[in-house]
Amino acid sequence: VGPGDPELITLKALRLLKAAPVIAYPAPERGQSFARSIVAPHLPGGQEEIVIRMPLEAGAFPQDEIYDWAADVILEQVRGDRDVAVLCEGDPFFYGSFMYLYARLVLRCPVRVVPGVSSLMACAGVSGVPLAARNDTLTVIPATLPEPEIRRRLAATDAAAFIKVGRHLGRLRRLLDELGLLDRARYAERATLTTQRVMPLGDFTDEIGPYFSMVLVHARGEAWR
Numbered sequence: 091v092g093p094g095d096p097e098l099i100t101l102k103a104l105r106l107l108k109a110a111p112v113i114a115y116p117a118p119e120r121g122q123s124f125a126r127s128i129v130a131p132h133l134p135g136g137q138e139e140i141v142i143r144m145p146l147e148a149g150a151f152p153q154d155e156i157y158d159w160a161a162d163v164i165l166e167q168v169r170g171d172r173d174v175a176v177l178c179e180g181d182p183f184f185y186g187s188f189m190y191l192y193a194r195l196v197l198r199c200p201v202r203v204v205p206g207v208s209s210l211m212a213c214a215g216v217s218g219v220p221l222a223a224r225n226d227t228l229t230v231i232p233a234t235l236p237e238p239e240i241r242r243r244l245a246a247t248d249a250a251a252f253i254k255v256g257r258h259l260g261r262l263r264r265l266l267d268e269l270g271l272l273d274r275a276r277y278a279e280r281a282t283l284t285t286q287r288v289m290p291l292g293d294f295t296d297e298i299g300p301y302f303s304m305v306l307v308h309a310r311g312e313a314w315r
């Protein structure tokens with residue numbers, strides 16, 4: 091369903107979403123589903139909804155029993171000849187939670203994966219930071235990795251996108267500063283939503299960012315240089 095702006099959904103996803111008699115989506119244990127809120131303006135009404143509630147906070151591991159349950163419920167609908175549109179924020183195969191359902195369903199019923207606009211593209215766009223050019227390598231680095239591992243990955247790449255920044259923000263900023271990369275790093279939070287914030291990482295002094303935040307850095311400062 092894209093990174094947040096309801097207009098950043100593909101025509102294909104929109105068509106399938108509107109046509110499906112059933113939709114399924116992840117949601118926190120309490121509160122609203124982010125994926126569903128993105129497409130809420132598009133929903134035709136009258137669809138059956140399968141809410142897959144689970145702990146979604148950073149670091150929570152996929153919950154096997156919940157995914158087993160959700161796959162069974164979805165399969166039951168499919169066997170009753172009802173298509174189910176499963177919503178996933180961004181792109182489903184770019185760190186998307188949908189892949190845990192995919193693993194459980196793909197051998198049991200037809201599954202079609204619709205690529206989406208991922209947060210990587212969204213954050214680059216709103217930050218005005220082209221990700222990579224010519225023979226550049228771009229590395230996606232979960233900020234949750236231990237520091238030596240982050241240093242190793244950074245040393246071997248031209249450009250990096252840090253995802254899952256959240257509570258690792260302060261640590262990451264200090265590391266980039268030490269490596270002389272802070273003035274080349276941009277911070278983007280809730281990209282493409284009306285609440286988005288984008289700024290040079292050096293200007294954002296908080297120790298903790300929200301879960302939906304990313305840091306982009308290019309060793310040359312700008313990919314085209």
Ligand SMILES: C[S@@+](CC[C@H](N)C(=O)[O-])C[C@H]1O[C@@H](n2cnc3c(N)ncnc32)[C@H](O)[C@@H]1O
Binds near residue numbers: 094181212279283302
């Ligand atoms: C589990 S991954 C899901 C990625 C998603 N499937 C995609 O294609 O963008 C979650 C991470 O993606 C990044 N993210 C997702 N949406 C974002 C947004 N709107 N703004 C900034 N970062 C976002 C954050 O780094 C977050 O921790």
